[in-house]
Amino acid sequence: MIQLDSLTKVFDTPKGAVVAADHISMEVSAGEICILLGPSGCGKTTTLKMINRIIRPTSGKVYIDGEDTTGMNTQELRRNIGYVIQQIGLFPNMTIEENITVVPKLLGWDRAHYKERAREMMAMIALEPDAFLKRYPSELSGGQQQRIGVARALAADPPVMLMDEPFGAIDPINRAVIQDEFLKMQQELNKTIMFVSHDIDEAIKMGDRIAVFREGKLVQYSTPDDLLAAPKNAFVESFLGEDRALKRLNLVKVxxxxxxxxxxxxxxxxxxxxxxxxxxxxxxxxxxxxxxxxxxxxxxxxxxxxxxxxxxxxxxxxxxxxxxxxxxxxxxxxxxxxxxxxxxxxxxxxxxxxxxxxxxxxxRHLGSRFRAREGDIREANATTGE
Known part of the structure; x- marks a missing residue:
């Protein structure tokens, strides 16, 4: 669904050129959540923003569902991609209903359709429509506003969603609740999502695949289990932490x-x-x-x-x-x-x-999986010369 082909961004600064994203190539399959993970300044947000052209690439291409987006109208491109940010970005002078229905209105939906869609989205994020639709963002808690941000991004039913640390500003208790609710929604909606995070535990919980960045480069792109079982190098291993074997407890069901x-x-x-x-x-x-x-x-x-x-x-x-x-x-x-x-x-x-x-x-189970996965990946890396 999403393919990045040598996507590169170079910023010109007074001190010279800075490569923020260096020939990033990766694919995200339909219905998957891909987490972009890494330390601050590693290029993950820059990569995300090049997909909907908030930042224009210096070179490389972005394909969505096989279509090269280079020649697409920017506004049309963005209307077909849901976007959620950490700062939420709700319009303070609009009601919750007006915020949710911004894109459907731009797409020409009739009034009855977009108003009904607003109610559907409120039910999906577990907020009572009659109690919240006529309120303004300032009347809601931070966690409730974040849910509205997700609802707005989903309102026009885009096939692709970009999420830039969407739950980072929420307290740990509400954050866990919203993460769980979002994963339940994803089981039904089956969106293709690229999700920036700096939280390893969040990445393991939310992601089908995880892309680890360092200094503008894509270092490793793996499933959470593969990532924890066999980090590609010392940087990835140190970034994951010494308790990476324990983190795998999250990935195994009873x-x-x-x-x-x-x-x-x-x-x-x-x-x-x-x-x-x-x-x-x-x-x-x-x-x-x-x-x-x-x-x-x-x-x-x-x-x-x-x-x-x-x-x-x-x-x-x-x-x-x-x-x-x-x-x-x-x-x-x-x-x-x-x-x-x-x-x-x-x-x-x-x-x-x-x-x-x-x-x-x-x-016994964790140990055997750890050794087997590590052996498989080392064998694959030896075959490819990595």
Whole structure:
């Protein structure tokens, strides 16, 4: 959907020519989010702005859906590309409805169509249309204004969106909420997005592919998993940080490593039976008790089962936590540390037990993926001479 071919920008300064973007070549497939990542002044924002010609390239070409944009009318080009910036850029003298419908009006939409579109966009960003459409930007919080900025960029349903640190000025709590909402929207909208960020965690969470820049050059262009598993050079490795292996926890879902081999007891089982089942799972010091609907009902510990007589229903402890199949391993690790446990039961969307996840399985999975991915990429680099 987006192709950059040797895109270059040279700025003339009193001290001489400065190369801000140096022969950038890359492709972003339809429906993907590509994150441009790197330190300040590395060329990522310059590259983004050359796509919609806010900055005119010195040389090179931009193709959108296979069409060379060089000869396109600038205003027409921009109307077909959604643009969101960190400063939001809402028009303060316009209502929220007027802000959202700016581009649809320019494109000649009839009044009923663009007003209905404004309501659709408000619903999509989880803001009540009747409560917000007639307000002005100054009457909204920063997080709400940022959502309106996204809605305005999406209003005319552009196939391509450019986002320049769109959530950078928002506090961490609201930032995480808006990121999650945006990813949910993307599953439905399937836009092609180029997204500038300086936040590694945001890039890993949001991106299908990540482009790392340094001093105007594109250093590495990879999936988040490949980037973390096998940085191309020392700069990328240092930029990602020493905890890059831990960052990969965000990329793995529980469903990828859940084991359905989980021992359970019922409230009517004896503690003697519970102890026998715990011994069958020698690396665990407790076993899960489930009810008739196969929902978690409690935990029977080894110490209780060994020293007490009676039934499970009378001697269980509360379950410290459960995880869902769609949770990532970062959440799992956090829960394990918080509750001092090496395993957690996994439940489906109906709350029924479908397996367990263990600390050992997490360590083994991450280690094997890390070594395999690193080996594959080194072999590929050796083949290409990089």
């Amino acid at each position: 469903r990828e490593i859940v084991s359905d081999d989980i021992g359970t007891v019922t409230p009517g089982d004896t503690l003697e039976k519970a102890l026998a089942k715990i011994d069958d799972f020698g690396y665990q010091n407790s076993i899960l008790m489930i009810n008739d609907q196969r929902q978690p009902a409690g935990i029977i510990t080894r110490s209780v089962a060994r020293t007490t007589k009676g039934y499970c229903r009378d001697h269980f402890q509360n379950i410290p936590a459960t995880v869902n199949l769609e949770d990532d391993l970062r959440k799992v690790a956090s829960l394990m540390f918080a509750h001092d446990t090496t395993w957690l039961p996994c439940v489906d969307d109906e709350g029924r037990v479908c397996g367990q996840i263990t600390q050992r399985a997490m360590t």
